[in-house]
Amino acid sequence: MQWFFNNEIIVIAFTIVIYFIAEKLQKKTGVFLLNPILVSVVIIISFLSVFNIDYETYHKGSKYIDFLLKPAVVALGVPLYLQLEKIKKQVLPIIISQLVGCIVGVVSVVVIAKLMGASKDIVYSLAPKSVTTPIAIEVSRAVGGIAPLTAAVVIVVGIFGAVFGYVIMKLFGVKNPIAQSLAIGNAAHALGTSRSMDISPNYGAMASIGLILNGVLTALLAPYILKVLSPWIDA
Template sequence: MSYLENKFFLLAITFGIYFFAKLLQKKTGIVLLNPILLAIAAIIVFLKTFNISYDTYNEGGQLIEFWLKPAVVALGVPLYLQLETIKKQLMPIILSQLAGCVVGVVSVVVIAKLMGASQAVILSLAPKSVTTPIAMEVTKTIEGIPSLTAAVVVCVGLLGAILGFKTLKLLRVNSPIAQGLSMGTAAHAVGTSTAMDVSGKYGAYASLGLTLNGIFTALLTPTILRLLGFL
């Protein structure tokens, strides 16, 4: 059974599970069958069933993790394709992203405080809406728990991918620009990936929302937390 702990075998299992999860959602059209969510659940079951430790699995997982940052940078391609349109709306976009950043940070830390969360947990939740590399760096800066932040970021992204467009439709937000920006701002890379599946225009604005919210969150989170008395 030693082959089960081989990092290349585990890497192949990861790709295989994700491929079939993606195929399942495409065949069924069920939003709740999100490929990332299904892949995470299936991999956890696999590791538990065969008693494989996370550290062993992560030896292969690091080969995938390496591509996370370049993948975020690659989101700039659809953004470039919509550059001329974006230039004409730059000020409203920046103001909306600034508002999204502030509301995102303030709402989660205030709710966490009211529900009795500890200081460390509150600080770890603050950068929940930005992509994992940025969120973890912000958490380290404010002395939160990076591993908790990473888990929360994944959950937020999955929730946004599953419910984001449905919520926007329910609230009668019909503009592709507003929908794309909202998905990128609230659900980072996972939401942007979902927006990409809709169309390049949605994906471009989601990329912009992800990027601007990441910058604003990295710059403003410590200041916001100090003003609220959490630092």
């Protein structure tokens, strides 16, 4: 089966078909746990494991999908632009909420990881968990974390947020659409934003703001937050 995944066209087609089936499955069943991204990941990993295909072979064939992730993130700016007037009226609450979200997101995971006995490099690797992978990796490297671990954690956090984010907010009585979508974008980056796009362009636009602002704020503030907490982390 190695030859199968050495063909880029076959890999792209295989991945798209799996995602298409997963998306149709969720729409037909309405089960929130059947998130298309989560289902696709499980199916593809299972397929690779059963046929003993290493990830490098799959990744080599899927490089064009990886490349398309970058313009896909940029495309999130379209609904953002369409909601610009509404956003201007909410600038101060949006900035404050994202600043708080950034600080709480970094501090909470550091504290929890430290209390559970994680080592210093593990703690630093987890700190940028809620931003997109490229930013998270650079922050992790800058503070002395383990970049591959950070990348894996970011993906897990994004999937968890996309699957459970809106359910958790509903349980805690968070009903305001702006608050919901900003929180998802802040906590679950691009995957959470993608989930918001499925709900409506308005949700997607606000989630995009959360994604962008938290990415910028985390890149700027995370090193300083970790520096302040470092005496406790090193103890």
